Amino acid sequence: MNSQWRADNQVQLLINGEDYFPSVFAAIDCAREEILLETFIIFEDKVGRQLQQLLIGAARRGVRVQMLVDGYGTADLSHDYLQALSDAGVRLQAFDPRPRRLGMRTNLFRRLHRKILVIDGEVGFVGGINYSADHLADFGPMAKQDYAVQVRGPIVADLRQATLALLAESATLQRRSRHWWQRALPLDADSDQASMVLCIRDNQDHPNDIERHYLKALTAARERITIANAYFFPGYRLLRTLRDAARRGVKVTLVLQGMPDMPLVRLCSRLLYNYLLRDGVRIFEYCERPLHGKVALIDRHWSTVGSSNLDPLSLSLNLEANLIIRDESLNERLHEHLQDLCVHRCKPVCRQRVMRGYWWRAPLIFLTFHFIRHFPAMAGWLPAHVPRLKPLLHARQPAEKTT
Template identity: 75%
Template sequence: MSATWRDSNQVQLLINGEDYFPSVFQAINDAREEVLLETFIIFEDKVGQQLQQVLIDAARRGVRVEVLVDGYGTADLSSDFLQALVEVGVHLQAFDPSPKLLGMRTNLFRRMHRKILVIDGETAFVGGINYSADHLADFGPMAKQDYAVRVRGPIVADLHRASLQLLDETSRVRRNPTPWRSRSAPIEADSAQASMLLCIRDNHEHQRDIEQHYLIAIRSARERVVIANAYFFPGYRLLRAIRNAARRGVKVTLILQGMPDLPLVLLCSRLLYNYLLRDGVVIHEYCERPLHGKVALIDDQWSTIGSSNLDPLSLALNLEANLIIRDRKLNERLHEHLLGLAQAHCKAVTLQRVLRGYWWRAPLIFLTFHFLRRFPAIVGWLPAHSPKLIPMVPTPEAPPGAPAPLDQAKHP
């Protein structure tokens, strides 16, 4: 868990696509030298098309543009979409793509789930928001609730270095990290003096870093713990830390999905309710629309925002990135927002409701919990995924508008 706290950073909380996309697209439009973008998903909808255009404009200005997507999450971009990017010099890569089998994607595990954007080594964005229209309210009832932050300051150098390190995993072309500079005007910040730490999860030296930071913060909590998480099925250590915090008088509040995009998610989370509620944990199910956020706050200073869910995939298999932030102003703004969600758009979960029919569900809960606990180890029996980046290029023989197979040529 080797990471360094960086002081004196500016931070701005961005809520949903309405905050995030205009800020990101403007930052790319302002780029002078370099754009490094990592994301799980780019969809070819109105958001993806706007992203495509600002990246094309940046490349035409001579900005170096590197885009890394996940080969599972971003598998269906058309040949036309890719061609427009590649022909202006955008360097597109996919993490561990695999061909479909009988029309189905098969590479389900060990995904590149990070969402990081670094502009000119000066400004960076970190969070859980993908480049898709379902992060905008006008998408309809299934529009996602999600969070990110925009940051400037010394922490940007760590984000820049982390992005280059992943891009260079399979390349012999080494790039010199761009040091953080302060040539641009300050951002519209919630705070200008935040201390931050970049916490990543990989399958090598940082396998449990994000979980460990959660554990340290929850175990030291004195007043409040608030966790808003889309896919909530943590391991026993985190569950026990959450329960023990409530037992010692900390006000522990969980905001979880009540209207999930994946129904199985709700079922899995509800398997844990009895264990938590009986010791005083307060659970709200967010029912206005799907919750996609991955945020938490402890007491009045500690917060985290990033890509990591509290489930077996994020905590034990995927590549993830969270910022840990110590700042009273950001913590308070996030707390007020989450409290508003809980009061206005959530349904409280009671122990009485959970215990209804518990006698026949108890064996299922026991078996499912222990299976999911051991799920990462089971997946570990499969061949390990080392970072494998493959250039995304349009295939000449693909018909216009058709999904483009990936060129299988690999970096040396």
Template identity: 65%
Template sequence: MRFNWQEGNDVELLINGEEFFPRVFECIRAARKEILLETFIVFDDKVGQDLKEALIEAASRGVHVEMIVDGYGTAELSSDYIAELAAAGIVMQMFDPRPRLLGMRTNLFRRLHRKIIVIDAEVGFVGGINFGADHLADFGPLAKQDYAVQVRGPIVADLHRASRAILQHSPVTEPLPAIKPVTARAGNARILLSIRDNQTHRTDIEEQYIRAIRSANYRLLLANAYFFPGYRILRELRNAARRGVKVTLILQGQPDRAWVRALSVLLYNYLLRDGVVIHEYCERPLHAKIALVDKEWCTVGSSNLDPLSLSLNLEANLFIRDADLNQQLYEHLVELGNSKCQPVTLKVAARGYWWRAPLISASFHFLRHFPAIIGWLPAHTPRLEPVTDEVTPVDTDATNPELACSQEKSP
């Protein structure tokens, strides 16, 4: 599904769960007709409970609620949670559920990783924030740093169409309410919705990144949690720095998974030697998927710059042309880099490069063919299945929010 640039939108940046969750719950409580919610993870913790209560209250007012979660990310949600939703008339559907093998989840790839919320076809949310307490600062040292945007205007019609389109893969036949999206001009932002799928739009998000990097004239800032892109993006970042663009990357310095930083470090020497500036965010795990170029272009969404997001997962990013949002992101990222990050020097990155160089080469060749290798597995087709309390696998750890949140496997 391909979309066009939409003029006349309002966009607002939401940083971390402290800004995102209250705004989403406020809009859910104000819903009149329909709520479409897609997310990778819902935890049965204080945030998940707040979400459940808001959705149940909306359903009790006659609002039609469609909730889609990923079969890998939300595999351990408790039966009680699902039963309460079902009792309120809310059907939670799971993307690509798979049986476990020896207690291990088998749906490791091609996840529904996008996070889209559309309410009354009038207001929408897109970003990287899941519904879990690990997106709140009071979670502790493992609380994630993350971003989303709220949008109004013609772009919401595209979000509404994208969210409804995935429902065509569901066996649930209940008709959706007839809703005409609100397309009146709401602001000055020009926005493009870009969806990555495994059928006809496999490289759409990557292509938007490459076009933006090539267009950069003087500044490019990128903050990304899982950074191990293909050679095309790496080459464009290096070329931008060579032609005088100030290219700054903010990457994980305190990752939630040790291998995340290990992979990114393999790329440091290649980028630093051509003038790319790299900062490692060390305050807590970085979960961001944002970037900006010059004084207008920026992006916020669910897509990391790694093989899973760029080649296998279902992802959604908004590409935005708005000077105010660009400047807000720029000031925020500069402050983040100056106060909460450690700079990476070429001298440090060069240590041990003699033995890492063959590993870098091997990694690139492997990851270049990684999607094709995974393609040897049984072909993936989008599949939704209603989740019921009778069939949902319940892990004993899922009832412990702190323990469950610490087990997030992805992005």
């Protein structure tokens, strides 16, 4: 774990698109120098169109705008949408775009799943929320429940450097003053003294960093563990560590999908229920709408918010980014929110229900668990390539726009 802890950061928890999009769009609208945006998905809906117009406006007033999207998650933007951004001077790049075969997308694995936004090196956003209207309640029953944080302080320099490193441009863009954060305007923050570390997962230098942070915190837990995760299918060590925590008296609570956007994912999670319930882990299924969150809290200071699920894709294949946060105020706000979900919007899972028909499902559970857990290694047997960045459209240079 090579990342460093940064002290004295401001942090604000953002719940769902109703919190996230106004904060993000206001920051983009105020940008003066630089916008760095990474995301898995942009849809050409009301959220995607508003993002497009704000980025165009920023580029036209001289802000350097760079967008990095995933070649699988953001594969369906129209040429007109992209051309309008490019014409304004926005630099657009896709992570590992691949051609379709028989109308099907082929780049299923090793995705850019991170969601990071950095404005002027002063304010940053990290979480699990994509730029799509399905993160807003008015989308309907399938609107997603999700989380992000807005931060200011020393941690923003690490967010900026992480994006620049992926863009391979850190040597060509000017570094900001060491103490720039002292000039930043304050947030309407949950805390202004949070310690944080940016934890990324990639397929080269940091393949296990997020999982190792989880394991270290879970092993040290003494009072409470609450994990809210959209796609929950962790490996042996994480499962065993959760069971061990429950056995020594830690109150372990999992908030998982009860109304899934991907039914197969919930089926996989349910295969683990008996293993966890029999040692005292409490499981709640969130049934109001699809749960898309990737958050957790441990005891009264440790929290994480980011893009990483606890499943084979996030822990073994995708590029992910989480903030690990030590702060009592943020931890308590997240705890109160998740407790409210458990009490008012979830169904508790009892072992009696799980055990019905367990005798014939046990062999299926065993085979499925071992297949899915070893799937990333099996995927590595397939013909591989080095994921690459590719311009979606070549942005026009200022000189060209005047001719």
